Amino acid sequence: MESGSPRQSTKALLGLRDLVLSGEVEPGERLSEVVLATRLDVSRTPLRAALQRLEQEGLIEAIPSGGFAVRRFSRADVIDSIELRGVLEGTAARLAAERGVSAPRLKAMAAIVGKLDAILGGGPQALDFERYEEVNAEFHNLLAELSGSDVIRREIGRVTSLPFASPSAFINQQVDIPAFRQSLVVGQAQHKAILSAIEQREGARAEALAREHARLARQNLDFVLEEKPDLRGQVPALALLAI
Amino acid sequence: MESGSPRQSTKALLGLRDLVLSGEVEPGERLSEVVLATRLDVSRTPLRAALQRLEQEGLIEAIPSGGFAVRRFSRADVIDSIELRGVLEGTAARLAAERGVSAPRLKAMAAIVGKLDAILGGGPQALDFERYEEVNAEFHNLLAELSGSDVIRREIGRVTSLPFASPSAFINQQVDIPAFRQSLVVGQAQHKAILSAIEQREGARAEALAREHARLARQNLDFVLEEKPDLRGQVPALALLAI
DNA sequence: TTGCACTTCAATGTATACACACTCGGCAAC
DNA sequence: GTTGCCGAGTGTGTATACATTGAAGTGCAA
Numbered sequence: 001m002e003s004g005s006p007r008q009s010t011k012a013l014l015g016l017r018d019l020v021l022s023g024e025v026e027p028g029e030r031l032s033e034v035v036l037a038t039r040l041d042v043s044r045t046p047l048r049a050a051l052q053r054l055e056q057e058g059l060i061e062a063i064p065s066g067g068f069a070v071r072r073f074s075r076a077d078v079i080d081s082i083e084l085r086g087v088l089e090g091t092a093a094r095l096a097a098e099r100g101v102s103a104p105r106l107k108a109m110a111a112i113v114g115k116l117d118a119i120l121g122g123g124p125q126a127l128d129f130e131r132y133e134e135v136n137a138e139f140h141n142l143l144a145e146l147s148g149s150d151v152i153r154r155e156i157g158r159v160t161s162l163p164f165a166s167p168s169a170f171i172n173q174q175v176d177i178p179a180f181r182q183s184l185v186v187g188q189a190q191h192k193a194i195l196s197a198i199e200q201r202e203g204a205r206a207e208a209l210a211r212e213h214a215r216l217a218r219q220n221l222d223f224v225l226e227e228k229p230d231l232r233g234q235v236p237a238l239a240l241l242a243i
Numbered sequence: 244m245e246s247g248s249p250r251q252s253t254k255a256l257l258g259l260r261d262l263v264l265s266g267e268v269e270p271g272e273r274l275s276e277v278v279l280a281t282r283l284d285v286s287r288t289p290l291r292a293a294l295q296r297l298e299q300e301g302l303i304e305a306i307p308s309g310g311f312a313v314r315r316f317s318r319a320d321v322i323d324s325i326e327l328r329g330v331l332e333g334t335a336a337r338l339a340a341e342r343g344v345s346a347p348r349l350k351a352m353a354a355i356v357g358k359l360d361a362i363l364g365g366g367p368q369a370l371d372f373e374r375y376e377e378v379n380a381e382f383h384n385l386l387a388e389l390s391g392s393d394v395i396r397r398e399i400g401r402v403t404s405l406p407f408a409s410p411s412a413f414i415n416q417q418v419d420i421p422a423f424r425q426s427l428v429v430g431q432a433q434h435k436a437i438l439s440a441i442e443q444r445e446g447a448r449a450e451a452l453a454r455e456h457a458r459l460a461r462q463n464l465d466f467v468l469e470e471k472p473d474l475r476g477q478v479p480a481l482a483l484l485a486i
Numbered sequence: 487t488t489g490c491a492c493t494t495c496a497a498t499g500t501a502t503a504c505a506c507a508c509t510c511g512g513c514a515a516c
Numbered sequence: 517g518t519t520g521c522c523g524a525g526t527g528t529g530t531a532t533a534c535a536t537t538g539a540a541g542t543g544c545a546a
Contacts, residue, residue: 007500008501009499009500043502044502049499052296076392087331150319251530275498277496285531286532287531308498308537309499309538
C-alpha cells in the first residue's frame with residue numbers, strides 16, 4: 001500500500017486536525033463519528049484511525065463512556081507546554097554541545113542564522129513574517145537534529161505538534177505589534193548565542209539559552225492575554241484555549 | 244460503551260504489547276495482521292487499533308509500504324531514553340520546588356521514602372525486590388504529580404512506557420548482584436535528597452538530583468552490557484535491544 | 487545467462503453491516 | 517412534586533467482505 005497521498009486515512013487525519021485547530025468544532029464538543037465521516041467524506045474506519053492519532057497528539061481526549069471530545073486547554077497547559085519545549089530544546093542544545101557537532105552541520109546552522117539576519121535586517125516594514133516563521137522553523141528543526149539523538153528529536157516533534165507549543169506559535173502577521181517585532185530581535189540574538197554555545201561546547205550555557213528562548217513565547221502569550229485580549233481570536237495557536 | 248475490561252481492543256492491546264515486550268516476536272519482524280488477530284483471538288479491527296497505539300508508544304514502527312514491524316532499539320536509544328527521563332523528572336522536581344507543594348503531599352512523599360527505607364533496612368537477604376520496585380514506582384509517580392503540571396505528568400508517562408526507560412527498569416530479582424543492591428542504596432539516598440530539595444524550594448538542586456538519579460539506570464545498563472552480557476536475556480527491559 | 491515485464495498472490499486499506507451499551511425521554515408510583 | 521424505572525434511539529465497538537496495492541515469482545526474449 002502506498003503510504004503517500006491518496007489515502008483516506010491521510011485525508012481523515014488532515015481534515016480532522018484542521019477541523020479541530022480551526023475551531024470549527026469547539027473545545028469540549030463531542031466528536032460524532034458518523035457526522036465527521038460524512039463531513040470529511042471518508043468512512044468511519046479511517047476516521048477512527050485519525051481520532052486515535054489525534055488523541056495521542058493530545059488534541060482530543062477519550063470520553064469515559066466512549067468516543068472523543070475536543071480537548072479544552074487551560075492557560076496552565078499552554079504555559080507548561082512552552083516550558084516543556086524549552087526543556088527539550090535545551091536538552092537538544094546541551095547534547096549538541098556536549099557530544100559535538102560536525103563542521104558542515106554547524107555551517108548549515110550558521111547559514112540559517114544568517115538568513116534570519118537578512119530577513120530581520122530588511123527594515124521594519126519590509127519584514128516578511130511568513131518567511132521568518134519558515135526559517136525560524138528550520139532553525140528549531142536543525143537544533144533538534146544537532147542533538148544527535150533520535151529519541152530527543154522525536155520527543156520535540158511530538159511536543160511541538162501542539163499549535164501553541166510550536167516555535168512559531170506567536171509569529172504571524174496578525175499580531176503585528178512593536179513588542180512582538182522586538183521579541184523577534186531578541187529571539188535572533190538568542191539564536192546566535194545558542195549556536196555560539198554549541199560551537200564552543202558549552203553545554204550548560206546552550207541549555208539555559210534554549211530554555212530562555214522558549215520563554216519568549218510565554219512572554220508573547222502573556223502579552224496577548226493581558227494587554228490585547230481582543231487579539232485572541234486572531235492567533236491560531238489560541239483557538240483551543242479556554243481561559 | 245463500557246471502557247472497562249471486557250473489550251476486544253483492550254485484549255488486543257495488552258496481548259500485542261506482551262507479545263512484543265516478551266520478545267516472542269523479534270525486533271525487525273513484520274507484524275501480520277491476520278496472524279496476530281488469529282493468535283490473539285480478536286478481529287482485525289481492534290488489532291489495528293492496538294497496532295496504531297503501540298506505534299505511538301514507540302514499540303513498533305510503520306513500514307513505508309504498509310503494515311508495522313517491531314522496532315529495533317540501539318544502545319543509543321536506550322541511553323537517550325534514560326537521559327530523557329532524567330530531564331523530565333528533573334523538570335518535575337524543579338517545578339515542584341519552584342511552585343511549591345502542599346504539606347499533605349509532601350507528607351505522602353515522605354511516607355513513600357519511609358517505606359523504601361523499611362524495605363532496604365530489612366537486611367541484605369531479606370530484600371524484597373518486587374516490593375521495592377512497586378514502591379519505587381510510587382515515588383516516581385508521585386514525583387511527576389508534585390510538579391503540579393498535567394503536561395509534564397503526561398509526558399513522563401509517555402516516555403516511561405518504554406520498558407528500558409522505566410524507573411524500575413533494572414530492579415529485579417534476576418540480576419541480583421552486589422553492585423545492583425548498592426545502587427538501590429544510592430538511589431534511596433537520592434530519593435531523600437530530592438524530597439529535601441523540594442521541601443526547601445531548591446529548584447536547581449532538585450533538578451540536578453533527579454537527573455543524576457536517572458543516570459543510575461544508565462550505570463546499571465552499562466554494567467549489564469559490559470560486565471555481565473550473559474544476563475541480557477534475563478532483563479526484560481533489554482529484550483528489544485539490538486546492540 | 488541475465489534482465490525485464492507480466493501475472494499472480496498475499497496483505498493492508500476501506501467500507502459497511504451488525505450488536506450492544508449508554509443516554510434521554512416519558513410514565514407511573516410514592 | 518419528586519424519584520425511580522423502563523423503553524426507544526443514538527452512537528460506538530466489532531466483525532467481515534471487498535478493493536487496492538506492493539512484492540515476488542515465472543516466463544520469455546535478448
